[in-house]
Amino acid sequence: xxxxxxxxxxxxxxxxxxxxxxxxxxxxxxxxxxxxxxxxxxxxxxxxxxxxxxxxxxxxxxxxxxxxxxxxxxxxxxxxxxxxxxxxxxxxxxxxxxxxxxxxxxxxxxxxxxxxxxxxxxxxxxxxxxxxxxxxxxxxxxxxxxxxxxxxxxxxxxxxxxxxxxxxxxxxxxxxxxxxxxxxxxxxxxxxxxxxxxxxxxxxxxxxxxxxxxxxxxxxxxxxxxxxxxxxxxxxxxxxxxxxxxxxxxxxxxxxxxxxxxxxxxxxxxxxxxxxxxxxxxxxxxxxxxxxxxxxxxxxxxxxxxxxxxxxxxxxxxxxxxxxxxxxxxxxxx
Amino acid sequence: xxxxxxxxxxxxxxxxxxxxxxxxxxxxxxxxxxxxxxxxxxxxxxxxxxxxxxxxxxxxxxxxxxxxxxxxxxxxxxxxxxxxxxxxxxxxxxxxxxxxxxxxxxxxxxxxxxxxxxxxxxxxxxxxxxxxxxxxxxxxxxxxxxxxxxxxxxxxxxxxxxxxxxxxxxxxxxxxxxxxxxxxxxxxxxxxxxxxxxxxxxxxxxxxxxxxxxxxxxxxxxxxxxxxxxxxxxxxxxxxxxxxxxxxxxxxxxxxxxxxxxxxxxxxxxxxxxxxxxxxxxxxxxxxxxxxxxxxxxxxxxxxxxxxxxxxxxxxxxxxxxxxxxxxx
Numbered sequence: 113x114x115x116x117x118x119x120x121x122x123x124x125x126x127x128x129x130x131x132x133x134x135x136x137x138x139x140x141x142x143x144x145x146x147x148x149x150x151x152x153x154x155x156x157x158x159x160x161x162x163x164x165x166x167x168x169x170x171x172x173x174x175x176x177x178x179x180x181x182x183x184x185x186x187x188x189x190x191x192x193x194x195x196x197x198x199x200x201x202x203x204x205x206x207x208x209x210x211x212x213x214x215x216x217x218x219x220x221x222x223x224x225x226x227x228x229x230x231x232x233x234x235x236x237x238x239x240x241x242x243x244x245x246x247x248x249x250x251x252x253x254x255x256x257x258x259x260x261x262x263x264x265x266x267x268x269x270x271x272x273x274x275x276x277x278x279x280x281x282x283x284x285x286x287x288x289x290x291x292x293x294x295x296x297x298x299x300x301x302x303x304x305x306x307x308x309x310x311x312x313x314x315x316x317x318x319x320x321x322x323x324x325x326x327x328x329x330x331x332x333x334x335x336x337x338x339x340x341x342x343x344x345x346x347x348x349x350x351x352x353x354x355x356x357x358x359x360x361x362x363x364x365x366x367x368x369x370x371x372x373x374x375x376x377x378x379x380x381x382x383x384x385x386x387x388x389x390x391x392x393x394x395x396x397x398x399x400x401x402x403x404x405x406x407x408x409x410x411x412x413x414x415x416x417x418x419x420x421x422x423x424x425x426x427x428x429x430x431x432x433x434x435x436x437x438x439x440x441x442x443x444x445x446x
Numbered sequence: 447x448x449x450x451x452x453x454x455x456x457x458x459x460x461x462x463x464x465x466x467x468x469x470x471x472x473x474x475x476x477x478x479x480x481x482x483x484x485x486x487x488x489x490x491x492x493x494x495x496x497x498x499x500x501x502x503x504x505x506x507x508x509x510x511x512x513x514x515x516x517x518x519x520x521x522x523x524x525x526x527x528x529x530x531x532x533x534x535x536x537x538x539x540x541x542x543x544x545x546x547x548x549x550x551x552x553x554x555x556x557x558x559x560x561x562x563x564x565x566x567x568x569x570x571x572x573x574x575x576x577x578x579x580x581x582x583x584x585x586x587x588x589x590x591x592x593x594x595x596x597x598x599x600x601x602x603x604x605x606x607x608x609x610x611x612x613x614x615x616x617x618x619x620x621x622x623x624x625x626x627x628x629x630x631x632x633x634x635x636x637x638x639x640x641x642x643x644x645x646x647x648x649x650x651x652x653x654x655x656x657x658x659x660x661x662x663x664x665x666x667x668x669x670x671x672x673x674x675x676x677x678x679x680x681x682x683x684x685x686x687x688x689x690x691x692x693x694x695x696x697x698x699x700x701x702x703x704x705x706x707x708x709x710x711x712x713x714x715x716x717x718x719x720x721x722x723x724x725x726x727x728x729x730x731x732x733x734x735x736x737x738x739x740x741x742x743x744x745x746x747x748x749x750x751x752x753x754x755x756x757x758x759x760x761x762x763x764x765x766x767x768x769x770x771x772x773x774x775x
Contacts (some may be wrong), residue, residue, distance in 0.1 A: 217554075246518055250514065254524050280512075284511055443556035
C-alpha cells in the first residue's frame, strides 16, 4: 500500500544547509496549520462554501516552490492553498479570500478555488480539474518567446490525467521545448475513487509517450521533491524543454472539508498508516534531529511561531469587512 | 482625407492582422494551418512570409490545447489571436473560453487580464452540413466577461478586428465564411471601430430590420424589394452583440413602429430573442406590431442544398415578413 521512494531516496542533509531546511520545515508547517484552521472555520460554520485541504501533501508544494524564483509561474488546482502559500502568499490575505472579504487576494470574488497572486507568480488556482494545463503551457510559451528565462509549474492531481487538455498541451510543450514542468500530485484518489479504477497503464508512461523527460518521486520526502525539481527547473532554463514529475503522495483529509465518512472508498487503517509513518513534516523533523542538525526546541519554536501567524491571520480575516455591494458588477471587463 | 479602395472581407481581416502585428510585437496568430496554408479559406495567406513561424504558429489539431495556451499567453503579456477554423469547433474550446478566459479578470478581483481574440466563422449555405455550418455566437454572447463582434462588411471587419486586438478583454470574433469574397470600400488609413456602436446601413421610415453579419446583406436586398412596394426599411447592424448598442435599435423602432430581427443563429433562445426583447422593452408604446424574429431553423443544418436553403432567412422570407408586418398584402 505505502509507496516508498520510487526512484530517488534523499541523501543526508548538509550541515551548511540547515537554515534552508528549517525554512522548508516552517513552510510545510504553515500549510498544515493553515489547513487545520480552515477545517476549524468550516466546522464552526464561519467559512462560506467548502475547501479542499492540502494536508499530507505539503512536501510537494514546498519542495517544488522552493526550487523556483519569485518570477517563476505556477498554476494551481482546487486543492490549491498549499501551492499558494508555498509560492509566497501571505496567510492573512489567504484567509480573507477564503472568508469572502474585500482584503482577500481576489477581493472576495475568487474564494478558496480561485486564489491568484501575480506578485508571487501564482497565475491562479483552478476549479476545473486539469483546467490550468493550457494556461501553464501558455505562460511557458510567453517566457520562451520573450526570453524571460521564467519556468512555469503546472500542478495537478492524478484525477486530471483523465482530461484530454493535458495531453494536447504536453504534446505542444514537447514539440516546442517549452519551459514548463507538469507536476502530477498522485494522492491516489480522484475525489472519491481510487486511481486504480480510473487509470489504465502507468502515469509516467503517458508523459514519456510525448518524449517528455519524466521522473517519479516519493512526494512525502521534501528533500527529494526539492532536489528533483531543481534539476528539472535548471533543465528547462537551459532550453531543454518540459518535464513531468509524478509525486506519490496522500491526502490526509477527504476530498473536501465536508467529506467526513470515507470508509466506503478508503480504510481508516490506510489513513492511519500514512499519517503515522508518511507525514512529510515528521519525516523532515526526524531527519533533522536524527542527523543532530537541530533539536526539538527549535522545531517547537517554529510550530508556535506559525500557530500565532495563522491565528493572527484568521483574526485579521474575521474582522475584515466584506466587499461593498457596489463591487458585484465591477471587474467583469478590464 | 480618406483614400478608399475595394477590399474583400478576407483581405480586410488579413490587413487588420498585419497592421496590428506590425504595430505590436506581442500580437501573434495561433491555430491549425494558419501559416503556409493560410487557413482553408486563405484568409491568412502571406502573413507567415512577413512575420515568420514564431508569430504565425501552426498547431496540432488540438483546439482546447492551443486555446488554453492562448489564455495563458495572454495572462502573461502576449496578445494572441487564436484561429478556430469553424465556429462549430467552439464547442471543443468552451471550457477555455467560458470558464477560463471569460472569468480570470473577475475571479482575480480585477488583477489579471486576458487580452485574447478568438477568430472563428459562422454561416450556413456552404453545403458543409451539420458540423461545419452553425452560427454559435449566441453561446458566447451569453457569457459575462466575453465581448463578441460579428461584422458584416470589409470596412467593419477591419475596424472591429483592430479594436478586438487592442482590447484588454477576451473577444470572440465571428466571420461569415460565405462573405470572405465580398468586396467593399476600406480606407488605406489606420482606423478602428468602437465596440457597442451600431451602424445604420440604410435609413428608412416604415420598418426597422436589425440584422447581423451576412444577414445584413439579406436585409438590404429585402429592403430594396420593399422599396418597390412603397415600404421604406431602415437596416441596422449592431456589429457587436456584446456590448450591445440598445439605444440605436430602440430609437429606430420608435421611429418606424415595426421591427424584425434577423440573425443566422438558431432562432430558439438566440440573438434574435435578446434583441427583440430589448426593442419590445424600449419601444413598447411606439410599436404597431409585435417584434418579429427570424433566425436559423431549429434543426441540425442539413447537407442537401434543397433542404439547407430552407433553414436560413432569405431576401424573400424577410421581404414577406416585412410586407405582412406593414400590412401591404
